[in-house]
Amino acid sequence: MPKSRHLQADHIHAIGLKATVPRLKVLELFKDASRHHLSAEEIYRSLTSDGSEMSLATIYRVLIQFEQAGLLVRHHFESGKAVFELKQGEHHDHLICLVCGRVEEFCDDEIERLQHAVVEARGYRLHEHALALYGVCAAPECQARQDAVLPRRGGAPRGR
């Protein structure tokens, strides 16, 4: 068993869970993946096509546990389905391409600061915040299909 596998097992033990195959696979996927944002369905397909059989129900359960443990963050964006992301040190915001679905991350301290100012001005106690910018990314294929974005509900490619 490779060392990294041990490390991940420890990571899972640390949050009070047993190091089972499904949990290791899911964690590994998030660590390796070039795509940082994954839906339950995408995780299922990705693991299944790698030969790891695992039920969708288990994936949902693992995702919920990892989220509760603070390992993952859940986002809703505009798609009607939840996507998850490894929670890494810094908070960041998202830039989403409406054509290809690609998600980029960015940080802007000035925006953060202004957000806090708004919250304080209204007497709220802030728990979290989500800023998502939806547009068409710089890729030529996407720029070429700009209009594919407009027709339906001003919105993203929906999976329903």
Next chain:
Amino acid sequence: MPKSRHLQADHIHAIGLKATVPRLKVLELFKDASRHHLSAEEIYRSLTSDGSEMSLATIYRVLIQFEQAGLLVRHHFESGKAVFELKQGEHHDHLICLVCGRVEEFCDDEIERLQHAVVEARGYRLHEHALALYGVCAAPECQARQDAVLPRRGGAPRGR
């Protein structure tokens, strides 16, 4: 028939739809409502308890049409169900109380400007953006139930 009713009928004709009872009722609800943000289910309950019978399917259809016509905007926030809002002149962002579910609106030109800067720096073409701040509002009842917010999935009161 009151004059305002005529005006709303015109409003609906203007977007190429027939002025039917369901459409007028839904529009009226959004115009009158103290709550600006409503889900399909809330609209259904609200109209039903006012004596107007109308099927949920129709409400969904009306909402889709109004959204396509640019009369309403759809938001997803963190709840897993969509909420709609009358599209009024200015774009604005949202401040959501995780305890009572209240939604407040705010505008901050400086934040808007910084968002555009981010998008341009990455070569995106911006279509829309959504900034949502989740916290606990100033109401004493909500402040008192702060902890009701934490237990599950970092999140909002979920309806699933």
Next chain:
DNA sequence: ATCAGTGCAAAGCTTTTGCATAGTG
């Protein structure tokens, strides 16, 4: 050996859709 975790299948919720009927212009 014990208790947590998994798979399967069924159920839950929100949202969409097909089709016959009713209503608008």
Next chain:
DNA sequence: CACTATGCAAAAGCTTTGCACTGAT
């Protein structure tokens, strides 16, 4: 009167759950 819109009920899509079995510690 022609065509759209509605209601109903069924279906679809995502997510959760009950229960009996499997597996980690």
